[in-house]
Amino acid sequence: MNPQAAPAQSELQQQLGAAYDPFNDPILTNPFPFFAEARAVPVFYSPKLDYWVVTRYHDCREVLQNSKLYSASNTLDSIKPVCPHARQIMQSGFRPVKTLTNADPPIHTRTRRLANAAFTRSGVAKWEGYVRDLTRGYLDAHFKNGHADMIADLGYQLPALVIFRIMGVPPESVPVAKAASSTRILFNWGYPTDEEQAKLAQDSVDFWAFAEKLVAERARSPGDDFISALLQARDGDLPALSEAEVTTILSATLTAGHETTTSAIGNAFWWLLTNRHAWEEICADRSLIPNAVEELLRIDPSVNSWRRKAIADVEIGGVKVPAGANLLVLVASGNHDPAVFPDPETLDIHRTNAKEHIGFGYGAHICLGAPLARLELRVVLEEVSARLPGLRLVPDQKLEFLPNTSFRGPRSLKVNWVS
């Protein structure tokens, strides 16, 4: 960052800006105490990221939804500027076009209308049986000896297999896609060295080739799957999606569609098992699970921040932010704003407005996969609570998180129980 470009700010804003390091502890493991301090101001500037960081619920919502003042164009940029070597590698074969996540109207409006049909609530409801069978299969196979890892033995593969089945991707490709999603997170939201960046760039190019090949195959011989449905989708006079657009959506969904849910499963069990009363309540009454899912997504959303760019000079909570500024919207901090969620640090599975959380974003870009993620979380909680009410966390385990600004979930979560 050019220090001369540092904006004028109060002492508190400067302190927060200096302290905000999402890639390292203490914020990496537990960002919530920092978020609570940060909400003393509506926004502060982070010199390390060269981003303005938005902290409060209503400001987060406004920035996410107001596409006239805030563009989504930077949502998939690399937080750390890409070094020349990595840039050269990306240019050799990573060819996304603007479709959903980083597109503004009218491009986003058209693509989203075409993509929406497959992911509506009624569309995903038919996958419930498959999600349940998979969950039972993992429980039968790995939860036998009184101890297990909620990620390695359940949460890691399950959402990937679900989204693969929906997209029409062969299940053998799960390891490729799981590796690719960590790659994308570190490349776009992490702080890799130049050498690491070049390696991540090559992995991204390889994954792009994999997605491109799949789309070309479906274009030649369509099947009963989401890739084919996207290729065939029509809405009035809207031009159909091109193969490049479908490849971009596929490549995004093959990461957004499982890594986020894997992490949400990890976060959910961590919070429920450290709040035993809540776990015992859902074991006794499974009708509490849908609202518990919303509260879990509120208290620790697996996407804890998202991005926008100011199109014009704006004011956020009375603070002037210049046109062109990059904004990091701390949705997890918004979800802990006491102005909207009283006693926000407490997990309350009966919270009446839990569903107002912004863990899936807000406005026109709101998560396309939210109904699917909700379904997966509900089914996993129903199955595990029915089978293993005595589940406990292995004490004193140190949780590890991928160092990045936005995607949050434990890489491993060890549990045990007495059979």
Ligand code: HEM
């Ligand atoms: C618990 C799991 C998930 C969380 C926390 C999550 C969170 C988010 C967030 C915060 C956004 C940005 C919204 C905005 O800009 O306002 C988003 C967008 C998106 N998500 Fe998810 N997501 C999850 C699961 C999924 C799944 C299962 C899919 C699979 C289809 C998916 C696909 C997408 C897509 C395609 C977008 C871009 C939508 C657009 O720009 O129109 N997500 N998600």
